[in-house]
Amino acid sequence: MNAAQGTVGSDPVILATAGYDHTVRFWQAHSGICTRTVQHQDSVSSPAAPPGPLPGGGPLLSPGGAQVNALEITPDRSMIAAAGYQHIRMYDLNSNNPNPVINYDGVSKNITSVGFHEDGRWMYTGGEDCMARIWDLRSRNLQCQRIFQVNAPINCVCLHPNQAELIVGDQSGAIHIWDLKTDHNEQLIPEPEVSVNSVHIDPDASYMAAVNSSGNCYVWNLTGGIGEEVTQLIPKTKIPAHNRYALQCKFSPDSTLLATCSADQTCKIWRTSNFSLMTELSIKSNNPGETSRGWMWDCAFSGDSQYIVTASSDNLARLWCVETGEIKREYSGHQKAVVCLAFNDSVLG
Amino acid sequence: MDLSKQCNLNWSRIKIVHCTKLDKILCIQNMNHLDSVFGFDFLFCLFVWVSLSAVFVVLGTVSMEQDGEKSHVTSDDTGMCEMVLIDHDVDLEKFNPSSTYGDSGSETQGSNGETQGYVYSQSVDITSSWDFGIRRRSNTAQRLERLRKERQNQIKCKNVQWKDRNTSYSAEELSSLFEKKNFRVKSPCSGKQSILSVRLEQCPLQLNNPFNEYSKFDGKGHVGTTATKKIDVYLPLHASQDKLQPMTVVTIANAKVHDLIGLICWQYTSEGREPKLNDNVNAYCLHIAEDDGEVDTDFPPLDSNEPIHKFGFSTLALVEKYSSPGLAAKQSLFVRINAAHGFSLIQVDSMKVTMKDILQKALKRRKGSQRGSGPQYRLEKQSEPNVPVDLDCTLESQSTLEFCLVRENSISGDKVEIDPVTNQKASTKFWIKQKPISIDSELLCACDLAEEKSPSHAIFKLTYLSNHDYKHLYFESDAATVNEIVLKVNYILESRASTARADYFAQKQRKLSRRTSFSFQKEKKSGQQ
Numbered sequence: 001m002n003a004a005q006g007t008v009g010s011d012p013v014i015l016a017t018a019g020y021d022h023t024v025r026f027w028q029a030h031s032g033i034c035t036r037t038v039q040h041q042d043s044v045s046s047p048a049a050p051p052g053p054l055p056g057g058g059p060l061l062s063p064g065g066a067q068v069n070a071l072e073i074t075p076d077r078s079m080i081a082a083a084g085y086q087h088i089r090m091y092d093l094n095s096n097n098p099n100p101v102i103n104y105d106g107v108s109k110n111i112t113s114v115g116f117h118e119d120g121r122w123m124y125t126g127g128e129d130c131m132a133r134i135w136d137l138r139s140r141n142l143q144c145q146r147i148f149q150v151n152a153p154i155n156c157v158c159l160h161p162n163q164a165e166l167i168v169g170d171q172s173g174a175i176h177i178w179d180l181k182t183d184h185n186e187q188l189i190p191e192p193e194v195s196v197n198s199v200h201i202d203p204d205a206s207y208m209a210a211v212n213s214s215g216n217c218y219v220w221n222l223t224g225g226i227g228e229e230v231t232q233l234i235p236k237t238k239i240p241a242h243n244r245y246a247l248q249c250k251f252s253p254d255s256t257l258l259a260t261c262s263a264d265q266t267c268k269i270w271r272t273s274n275f276s277l278m279t280e281l282s283i284k285s286n287n288p289g290e291t292s293r294g295w296m297w298d299c300a301f302s303g304d305s306q307y308i309v310t311a312s313s314d315n316l317a318r319l320w321c322v323e324t325g326e327i328k329r330e331y332s333g334h335q336k337a338v339v340c341l342a343f344n345d346s347v348l349g
Numbered sequence: 350m351d352l353s354k355q356c357n358l359n360w361s362r363i364k365i366v367h368c369t370k371l372d373k374i375l376c377i378q379n380m381n382h383l384d385s386v387f388g389f390d391f392l393f394c395l396f397v398w399v400s401l402s403a404v405f406v407v408l409g410t411v412s413m414e415q416d417g418e419k420s421h422v423t424s425d426d427t428g429m430c431e432m433v434l435i436d437h438d439v440d441l442e443k444f445n446p447s448s449t450y451g452d453s454g455s456e457t458q459g460s461n462g463e464t465q466g467y468v469y470s471q472s473v474d475i476t477s478s479w480d481f482g483i484r485r486r487s488n489t490a491q492r493l494e495r496l497r498k499e500r501q502n503q504i505k506c507k508n509v510q511w512k513d514r515n516t517s518y519s520a521e522e523l524s525s526l527f528e529k530k531n532f533r534v535k536s537p538c539s540g541k542q543s544i545l546s547v548r549l550e551q552c553p554l555q556l557n558n559p560f561n562e563y564s565k566f567d568g569k570g571h572v573g574t575t576a577t578k579k580i581d582v583y584l585p586l587h588a589s590q591d592k593l594q595p596m597t598v599v600t601i602a603n604a605k606v607h608d609l610i611g612l613i614c615w616q617y618t619s620e621g622r623e624p625k626l627n628d629n630v631n632a633y634c635l636h637i638a639e640d641d642g643e644v645d646t647d648f649p650p651l652d653s654n655e656p657i658h659k660f661g662f663s664t665l666a667l668v669e670k671y672s673s674p675g676l677a678a679k680q681s682l683f684v685r686i687n688a689a690h691g692f693s694l695i696q697v698d699s700m701k702v703t704m705k706d707i708l709q710k711a712l713k714r715r716k717g718s719q720r721g722s723g724p725q726y727r728l729e730k731q732s733e734p735n736v737p738v739d740l741d742c743t744l745e746s747q748s749t750l751e752f753c754l755v756r757e758n759s760i761s762g763d764k765v766e767i768d769p770v771t772n773q774k775a776s777t778k779f780w781i782k783q784k785p786i787s788i789d790s791e792l793l794c795a796c797d798l799a800e801e802k803s804p805s806h807a808i809f810k811l812t813y814l815s816n817h818d819y820k821h822l823y824f825e826s827d828a829a830t831v832n833e834i835v836l837k838v839n840y841i842l843e844s845r846a847s848t849a850r851a852d853y854f855a856q857k858q859r860k861l862s863r864r865t866s867f868s869f870q871k872e873k874k875s876g877q878q
Contacts, residue, residue: 012544030548032558033619067443099506106511118530133511144526145514161532180527183518205532226531245444263440295440303543313440328549332561333619339443345543 008036009077009093012346015309016080017317018068019297020336024082024091029309029319029345032329038091038098040082041066071342072114080342081123083111088125104135113157124166126154132168132178148178148185156198161205162225169196175210177231188233190218202251202258207272208233209258211246217260219275237275241268248298252305253347257322259308261296267310269322279325283312294337303345313337558618559628563611568599576602578657582613582635583642583666584622595642595664596620600657606635607653613667627669636694638666644694668694684744686711687731688754700745704728704738711754729753794853796838798831799823807831811838814849819856 008014008026018024018040026036070083079090079101086107089100109128116123122144123135130153136144152172159166168176175188175196195213201222208220217239225231242262249260257278261267267281283293294314301308307328311317317338319329518526558564568577581595598616600609611630618626627633634650644666651660668683683694684707693714695707708728728738731751738747792814800808807828812821824831842850 013548029545030552031621033621101505102507102509104509104511135509135511142512142514143522145512147513162529164527164529181523181529182520183523203532226529226533263444292440295444302545304541304546306543306546307549330561332558333564333567335565335567337440345545347541347543348547 007094007096014073014077014080014093014342014344015317015331016071016073016342017311017331017334017338018071018082018340019311019313019315019334019338020067021315021334022066023334024068024071024080025331025333027317027331029329029343032331034331034333036096037333038100040068040084040089040100068340069110069112070114071340072116073342073344074116074120075118076120077344081114081116083114083125085110087111088114088123107131107133109153112153112155115157115159117159117163119163124157124159126157126168128153130154130170132157132166134166134180146180148176150174150176155196158199158201160201160225160231161203162231165225165231167199167201167208169199169210171195173212175199177233179230188220190235190238191216197246198248198250200249200251202255202272203253204255206255207236207251207258209249209251209260211241211249211260213245215240215242215244215246215262215264217241217246217249217258217270219258239270239275241270242266245295247295250299250301252301252322253303254305257301257305259299259301261299261310263292263295265292265294265296265312267296267299267308267320269308279322281308281310281318281320281325283314283318297337297339298341300341300343302343303347309341309343311338311341313339317341558615560611560615560618560630563608563615563630564619566601566604566608566612567616568601576658578602579663580609580657581664583638583644583664584613584617585624585667585669596622602656602658604657605653606651606655606657609657610635610653610667632670633667634670635665636668637662638664640664642666644668644696683750685731685751686714686728686754687751697744700743702744703740704742704744704747705740707744707752708740708754711752726754729755792849793838793842793847794819794850796835796842798835801828801831804828809835812853814853819853 008016011028013029015027015029016024017027022040024038024040025034026038027033028035066084068082068084070081072081072083073079073093074081077093079093082089082091082100086105086109088104088111090102090104091097091099092101104123107125107127107129111125111127113126114123115125121136121138123137124132125135126132130150132148132150132154134144134146136142138144148166148168150168150170152170152174154168154170156169157166164180166178166180168178170176173189173192173194173196175190176185177188178185190210191212191214194216196210197212199208199210201208205222205225208222209217211217219236219239220233221236223229223232223234239260241260242264244263246260246262249258251258251272256272258270258272258275259267260270265282265284268277269279269281270276271278281296283296285293294312294316296310296312298311299308301322306322307319308322309317309319315332315334315336315338317331317334318327319331320327577599578601579597579599582598583595596613596617598609598613600612604612607630610633613635614626614630614633634653636650637645637648639645650668650670651665684697686693686695686707688711693711695710695714697707697710708726711728712726728740729736729752730738730747730749731753732749734753737755738752744750793811794814795810795812797810797812798807799810802808805827806825807830808823808825809831810821810823812819814820824834826834
């Protein structure tokens with residue numbers, strides 16, 4: 001590690017990637033240099049009992065292992081959370097400590113999704129144990145600690161910009177909207193029995209998007225959600241985005257774009273004005289004989305929506321120009337598939 | 350790990366030239382592996398046994414390898430099997446929607462879980478990828494080590510268990526705890542550039558690391574789970590640095606030396622170090638280094654094809670392979686000095702250094718030589734033998750970076766010093782004495798041309814007094830040199846009146862006269878007939 005550089009947290013641009021190779025790597029995004037690696041080891045104890053068969057099908061995460069399922073940087077940029085099997089580990093961004101500083105456990109099975117309240121008051125997770133949890137990070141008596149239970153393993157959780165509604169997508173194809181203030185919840189099932197893999201709401205709370213294992217992307221218009229107003233979801237469109245599993249969807253910070261990642265080796269970028277395809281970012285080989293190079297697992301836009309970073313199972317993360325689809329940087333170093341990333345880019349002015 | 354196969358592979362590669370040092374290192378390597386299984390006493394006996402049987406091992410190589418091939422190998426050291434499984438199914442394993450889960454039968458449980466669900470229920474990352482097939486259930490010591498490390502790390506790490514909140518919320522409580530924020534208040538950030546965009550504009554060229562293919566040998570993330578090796582590498586000296594600082598590299602243990610060089614170059618480049626390296630990995634080689642960074646020249650560079658785990662050295666130096674003179678001035682220069690015992694690489698700061706400095710550095714390197722009292726040396730260009738280099742000239746003027754260190758004035762008035770240079774290409778005729786000898790002129794009796802086979806091959810004989818005996822030494826060289834030596838020595842002998850020489854000739858006369866008298870007697874006898 002170059003002694004001249006500061007810690008990851010001191011850099012206004014933070015890019016982190018993780019996957020199956022027991023490490024979380026931090027990169028200097030504009031140069032491609034890996035500046036720091038932290039260990040995400042497997043715990044030596046073997047899993048307690050083999051899980052039973054899972055209905056409906058969907059992303060099956062095997063027991064044990066040190067893979068990271070999700071990464072999220074805390075809003076104050078002090079730490080990064082890595083969600084794995086039965087735990088969430090927090091790593092310090094303001095030092096070079098290669099080991100986690102906090103370990104959250106007491107949950108069974110894989111935790112698939114993690115996020116934070118914007119003030120850092122609490123952390124939310126969703127997992128294969130069919131529960132979404134709110135972990136109180138501040139108060140001693142765990143005021144905010146809560147559980148929301150559904151009937152199928154949870155693949156994704158997303159927090160509404162109003163910080164009080166949690167959107168949960170599960171393997172049975174249901175999308176739950178859990179109102180934290182009133183404790184009410186409602187369900188949407190755009191495509192029954194097809195696992196919902198990712199949900200996201202744009203920063204303006206104008207749209208909500210969800211992608212599933214059929215490769216479809218569903219978009220709703222959002223209204224209300226402030227003060228006493230209940231959030232309303234009005235179906236807007238269905239995009240047949242991919243012909244294989246769609247794994248991730250993300251809106252750009254300026255809400256003009258929606259990206260979808262898929263097992264078909266592409267990440268497609270759609271205009272939210274009319275949901276037409278703007279760019280296709282592909283890692284497909286030109287050689288027709290070559291089978292899949294890897295799936296596109298995750299993506300994140302830069303602060304000004306000009307660039308996007310993708311994580312794929314060919315062990316690489318890449319930086320692309322959104323408009324031209326040109327690869328700008330490659331982040332190589334992972335020994336195995338990269339399945340998640342976290343990107344925090346600052347905007348000038 | 351199949352020990353017998355591992356040991357066989359190591360032993361079969363012992364080269365007799367480096368037997369003594371490498372052999373011991375191999376023993377240590379083997380001991381590291383064996384440590385987990387056998388006790389120390391056994392290791393000691395094994396060490397002694399291996400040292401003693403080194404010669405026999407080389408001879409027995411063929412039979413041992415054959416034994417190894419016949420023996421049952423249970424582990425897949427090549428990693429091919431798991432590569433097929435892993436790379437092909439990594440995504441499906443995570444995402445398998447169709448197959449039934451069935452019994453998990455994970456590799457730690459020896460249950461009868463070998464049913465159809467088995468393949469897909471295997472966790473993608475547990476299987477050993479780069480190690481030698483070390484499996485958790487068979488290697489207790491490694492597991493214990495990991496547990497210990499885990500415990501250590503856990504001590505520093507705060508553990509938070511999930512706790513359910515027993516009391517239920519009232520409506521007011523919920524409202525106050527989970528307020529709905531007015532998200533529309535957020536100021537739009539459209540039109541403004543992000544810091545990443547600015548930075549990308551400032552360095553538009555893709556800083557593609559030409560050594561990316563070697564990044565897979567990086568073992569940093571694998572410490573404790575896979576066999577890795579930590580090495581401190583001394584790099585070519587940067588102009589602004591006065592002191593060498595090593596770069597720490599962690600490599601997967603089964604990488605080859607060539608791969609390690611690639612990894613070093615990759616890490617160097619990805620850390621943004623200057624000056625930039627040559628794109629070609631083959632331009633570099635690794636030498637063993639001392640802890641202070643000095644390159645150890647007793648050993649040649651590490652063989653590119655050898656696996657790195659074979660070597661016990663943890664301090665190495667990356668050296669630019671020396672191919673042609675006058676290399677790029679930016680890189681630090683290494684001048685190669687060939688001498689009787691091998692060669693040295695002298696580091697110089699620039700081409701402006703004088704030959705005198707280089708000679709002094711070279712002499713310093715020659716272990717055991719003392720200034721002033723020892724033999725005199727001179728430098729010659731490798732390409733121009735017998736032409737001494739002007740010591741006041743700069744390195745630049747020489748247009749070569751390879752020199753020979755030659756003993757000057759092997760023949761002086763006081764002594765005859767001979768430092769025979771072994772011709773490596775010659776056959777193993779060891780009648781030429783290896784050690785340099787020094788004969789006091791007082792004891793020198795004669796020097797004669799013994800044989801002149803061809804212009805390139807002549808032999809001269811030196812006779813000297815040693816403990817009241819006359820000893821003869823034969824030396825071989827090219828005719829010109831031999832004649833020169835004979836001439837010089839005789840000149841010295843004639844100019845000095847040495848008693849030893851006088852005695853020698855006197856004795857020789859006596860011998861001759863005895864012989865003649867003998868024959869005379871014979872003739873006399875025959876004459877009398």
